[in-house]
Amino acid sequence: MRAGMTVVAAAVLVVAMTILVPEVDATRWIVGANQGWTNNVNYTIWAKDKHFYNGDWLFFVYDRNQMNVLEVNKTDYESCNSDHPLHNWTTGAGRDVVPLNVTRHYYFISGKGFCYGGMKLAVRVENPPPPPSASPIKEKSGTPSALYRGQLVLPAVFAIGAVWDAFVRFW
Numbered sequence: 106m107r108a109g110m111t112v113v114a115a116a117v118l119v120v121a122m123t124i125l126v127p128e129v130d131a132t133r134w135i136v137g138a139n140q141g142w143t144n145n146v147n148y149t150i151w152a153k154d155k156h157f158y159n160g161d162w163l164f165f166v167y168d169r170n171q172m173n174v175l176e177v178n179k180t181d182y183e184s185c186n187s188d189h190p191l192h193n194w195t196t197g198a199g200r201d202v203v204p205l206n207v208t209r210h211y212y213f214i215s216g217k218g219f220c221y222g223g224m225k226l227a228v229r230v231e232n233p234p235p236p237p238s239a240s241p242i243k244e245k246s247g248t249p250s251a252l253y254r255g256q257l258v259l260p261a262v263f264a265i266g267a268v269w270d271a272f273v274r275f276w
């Protein structure tokens with residue numbers, strides 16, 4: 106009984122820490138914001154002042170009957186060549202999520218001719234900055250990630266509280 110509770114408590118702690126540490130700052134970027142993935146948007150300008158971190162996602166929202174989402178290399182991005190994509194992210198729903206899980210440049214185009222009109226996106230994925238040492242929640246409040254922190258930190262606090270309770274009671 107006692108050993109069982111300790112194992113459960115340890116498992117809860119591990120899960121809480123796993124959720125808390127690497128994903129706390131992850132951002133899901135809606136490509137093109139409220140315009141989505143379409144023509145007549147300059148995605149170079151959209152991406153210009155943004156920092157994309159390893160662990161973030163890109164969310165492409167578009168007209169599934171017209172566009173698609175192809176990951177290509179730099180050459181094919183520049184020339185709008187969709188003949189040999191590195192990855193076809195098109196699922197058919199017009200809502201495709203791409204995990205940015207490697208620190209490198211990513212290049213996306215829409216095939217079907219739309220790339221020539223500017224439907225092309227290049228992002229550089231960086232390592233996330235080290236977390237600030239003191240009161241990260243307060244420092245980051247007001248930024249989009251505050252929402253994620255609020256959602257994740259609170260359950261984690263409860264989980265850690267439960268662990269502590271378990272130790273006090275059963276150990």
Ligand SMILES: *[C@@H]1O[C@H](CO)[C@@H](O)[C@H](O)[C@H]1NC(C)=O
Nearest residue numbers: 177178179180181182186189
């Ligand atoms: C991209 O792929 C094409 C075709 O496979 C190749 O010719 C080209 O050299 C590649 N470019 C880069 C930067 O890897």
Ligand SMILES: *[C@@H]1O[C@H](CO)[C@@H](O)[C@H](O)[C@H]1NC(C)=O
Nearest residue numbers: 173175193194195196197216
């Ligand atoms: C990409 O995948 C979708 C869904 O499987 C498919 O319908 C489409 O033909 C593919 N496009 C290319 C360029 O491979």
Ligand SMILES: *[C@@H]1O[C@H](CO)[C@@H](O)[C@H](O)[C@H]1NC(C)=O
Nearest residue numbers: 192202203204205206207208
């Ligand atoms: C990144 O995500 C892709 C798609 O889910 C997956 O196939 C790949 O293994 C992942 N790479 C790493 C380094 O996690």
Ligand SMILES: *[C@@H]1O[C@H](CO)[C@@H](O)[C@H](O)[C@H]1NC(C)=O
Nearest residue numbers: 146147148149150222223224
């Ligand atoms: C997007 O804007 C950039 C920077 O102003 C410019 O260099 C580029 O040519 C534009 N791209 C398109 C497709 O209009």
